[in-house]
Amino acid sequence: MKFTLTAMNYYPVKSCAGIALDLAEVGPRGIKHDREWMIVDAQGRFISQRENHSLCLVKVEVKSDGALLLSAPAKQSILVPKDKIELETDVVVWDDTCRGLDQGDEVAAWLSDYLKRECRLVRMKDGFLRPVEKDPFGNSAVGFADGFPFLLISEASLADLNAKLEYPILMNRFRPSLVVSGTEPFAEDSWKRIAINGVHFEIVKPCARCVITTVDQECGEAGKEPLRTLAAYRKFDGKIMFGQNLIHAGAGTLRVGAAVSVLA
Numbered sequence: 001m002k003f004t005l006t007a008m009n010y011y012p013v014k015s016c017a018g019i020a021l022d023l024a025e026v027g028p029r030g031i032k033h034d035r036e037w038m039i040v041d042a043q044g045r046f047i048s049q050r051e052n053h054s055l056c057l058v059k060v061e062v063k064s065d066g067a068l069l070l071s072a073p074a075k076q077s078i079l080v081p082k083d084k085i086e087l088e089t090d091v092v093v094w095d096d097t098c099r100g101l102d103q104g105d106e107v108a109a110w111l112s113d114y115l116k117r118e119c120r121l122v123r124m125k126d127g128f129l130r131p132v133e134k135d136p137f138g139n140s141a142v143g144f145a146d147g148f149p150f151l152l153i154s155e156a157s158l159a160d161l162n163a164k165l166e167y168p169i170l171m172n173r174f175r176p177s178l179v180v181s182g183t184e185p186f187a188e189d190s191w192k193r194i195a196i197n198g199v200h201f202e203i204v205k206p207c208a209r210c211v212i213t214t215v216d217q218e219c220g221e222a223g224k225e226p227l228r229t230l231a232a233y234r235k236f237d238g239k240i241m242f243g244q245n246l247i248h249a250g251a252g253t254l255r256v257g258a259a260v261s262v263l264a
Contacts, residue, residue: 030149150246160185
């Protein structure tokens with residue numbers, strides 16, 4: 001059976017809108033610029049769509065020089081240059097303390113006005129390595145993602161879920177980095193190792209899903225689905241699972257349309 005990489009996405013600012021890619025450069029932390037920036041509160045702790053659904057409406061563009069362009073409803077776009085003077089600071093994502101670079105007062109004011117709360121934007125410091133749990137390679141790292149550099153979901157798994165829902169939903173509810181076709185529903189649950197275009201991945205942990213999946217990424221409104229339906233047939237050890245977390249070995253390039261080889 002032939003498996004194919006049919007979509008790729010990355011999320012430069014944690015919890016903001018994703019960007020579809022046809023070609024992706026993979027570095028030490030995963031796809032280049034993925035979760036390189038993060039919004040934090042006054043205490044330096046991450047802010048996500050879990051408590052601020054409207055973050056999904058913040059559109060992001062990474063310029064060729066590494067600058068970041070942000071836009072949001074009823075807001076004028078703002079450009080955050082990468083070569084500006086940045087203040088180093090410790091920031092927290094879940095249980096990890098990371099070294100970040102504060103992106104300045106202008107973008108902090110822009111985000112604070114949009115979210116109606118005090119917050120700041122930070123960028124992960126170049127060279128900072130945040131270790132990954134369950135690392136089979138011994139030297140893997142991740143940006144400001146919840147825990148792992150890659151999340152893989154098959155098209156068949158979403159189709160299986162949509163067949164059970166009153167109204168179908170889009171894959172972007174689950175914010176995957178890799179989407180594959182040609183499989184049976186939830187075939188990815190049985191995979192242990194895969195390779196795509198010479199980049200090797202270890203499947204290390206099912207992804208426990210949270211309230212973000214109930215947020216319509218096109219409008220920011222939340223409901224009860226798909227968690228209500230998933231709970232009926234995808235609940236294991238008290239957690240609702242959908243998709244698989246991956247760790248990669250080494251650098252490389254990924255391209256939509258590439259074959260996905262299941263090694264184990």
